[in-house]
Amino acid sequence: MTAPWPFAQWGLDIMRPFPTAARQLKFLVVGSDYFTKWVEAEALATIIEKNVRSFVWRCIICRTTARTPTRKTPFQLTYGGEAVIPAEVGLTSYRVHNHDENKNDEAMRLQLDLVDEIRVAAEQRLARYQDRMAKHYNSRVRYRDFQVRDLVLRKRKGTYHLETLEGQKLPHPWNTEHLRKYYQ
Template sequence: MIAVCCAKAKEFISAFKTFSIENIPREDNQKADILSKLATVPFSHLTKEILVEVLNERSTDAKEVQTIVEEEGENWMTPIINYLEEGIVPSDKNEARSLRAKISQYVIESGVLFKKGYLVPMLRCVGPLQANYVIREIHMGSCGMHIGPRAVVRKAMRQGYYWPTMHADAKKEVDKCDSCQIHSPIPRLPKTHMTSIMAPWPFYQWGMDILGPLAPARGGAKFVIVAIDYFTKWIEAKPLIKITGKEVIRFVMDNIICRFGLPRIIVTDNGAQLVNEPFKGWTSIKQSNGETPFSLTYGSEAVIPAEIGIPSYRTLMIREEYNEEEQRLNLDLLQERREAAAIREAKYKTKMEQYYNKRVRPAGL
């Protein structure tokens, strides 16, 4: 048998005068690969018969599906059912009027209360226990997706359920879900609108805060008590070793109450008396009103220590005999300056509120 096959192969090869070998890419050789596999795969195990099995009896015992959750006692549906079945009207006039206004939306079919809906024609009314079961199944059941409260309500209605407090109950259940709280995105948008604070005049309203404990500084101070005036943005600060009620009262008395009855500093000596004062925030122009806290307090711009060490134009050209009178004139004009600054600050805060409030997204929406 082998000799016969070899002889036939030699006759087949001798029929070709020449031949060549060409490499073909794998993706262009798919048909040849399939043909080569068909030639070597036997199909004797396949038949043309179609097997059909006829079951004369059910594979499982027939069972009637019952309601899983039964309501107990009275609930929001009780007055509606009593009115539709027996014509009973609540004794309270307001409740009776409210019931008559909405009763046309409800019908009873096969002993079950339904409400006419917009998403679906008829919505089955459920009580508190059934409502909780529906919410839990939609939110975290076998077909649950841990969706938000509004999506839960939408799906519940599309499935054909209704109760009066759907959104509130869904939100309460979602808020209790640990998985939703852990994996929910962190909101970056503000939740409430901005409310600006406008002080009617300087040193009328102060904001105070305590910083610390910090790393111990010279003298053992670990705390800083800070106060800022809402109108002029004047800053008062004091380092403290410890924070007590007595220290806070002393700070308020020394730096706010006893200090700002009248301006205690009038620059009459080219600012020499202010060389050792902690200026910092006093001489910086505030964006909200375009003025410095010092100018809104004393009516003139402060002479900073640099102008003493290296005199500027105004310190070089000072005329001391007129300086006292000019400073007092500035104090007389200070009220007008403050009113103009208050107008600018109100405009600034209004624009800031409009920009901020556009980004507000109240919680739950």
Template sequence: MTTPRAPTQETSFNLVYSSETVLHVEIGQSSAWVESYPDNNDQNWVMELDLLEERRERAIIRMEAYRSRVMRAYNKRFRIRDFQIGDLMMKKVNPPGDVSKFEARWEGPFKIIRKVSSGAFYLEDARGHSLKRTWNIFH
């Protein structure tokens, strides 16, 4: 005789219905799982309802741990760049059409003359001519 299945961790089915899943094949045939299913189902439901909040809290804790692991993995690749007035930076060149591998991808250096918002700057070139529009840190 086989032993009944061990209870699984909290699954979405388990959290919603507060019970283990039973396959259709197991319902039609007599198996150890179906035969060992307790007859006192009402008492088990009351016990499950008492433990429901605890199971939900454990599921929330696991979700938060997963979310923090994903956030840590994402933030490893993310670097905050903070430029100040007077710093020199290069500006990305956006030529029309195809770019060959021998063309310069950056031009500059440009000096930051004014900070507009987080990541947006007014620049001036080496001759002191200011550019007409702001440039974002991503460019």
């Protein structure tokens, strides 16, 4: 089966029941785009409308939603073009109404030529986004310096290996984020 553009025609299949796996998973829901042959699948414990709708939104529709760090959709980074979402196919939209197979083929070839440049630009935007996020996170981190023989109060598990005043090692390591200096 073929389609004139991504997501113009797609299928959703439910395969049932397999031997029960962890978390009572025994069904498989599979969505496939007939244009790109892209397939998404997810194991489900029960086949109810809520679970299938969640699968479609999370695994299919969200691939056509632009992400903040890259400003591109995962679909666009993969295939070089924008997807026509299922809701758009049933409605009269400019892209659907003015579809021309010959122009579409030429545009798809051009987009595939540009996909590497789109990915590089998205990678650069992602690096800048990650730098901004790290700078924001690090601005809120308080530096703590502990010396050997300092007394500390522990709050939760972490990565420092501590011992009691008698020299007995504690069984778990502790993170400085969860330690406070203890003053006698």
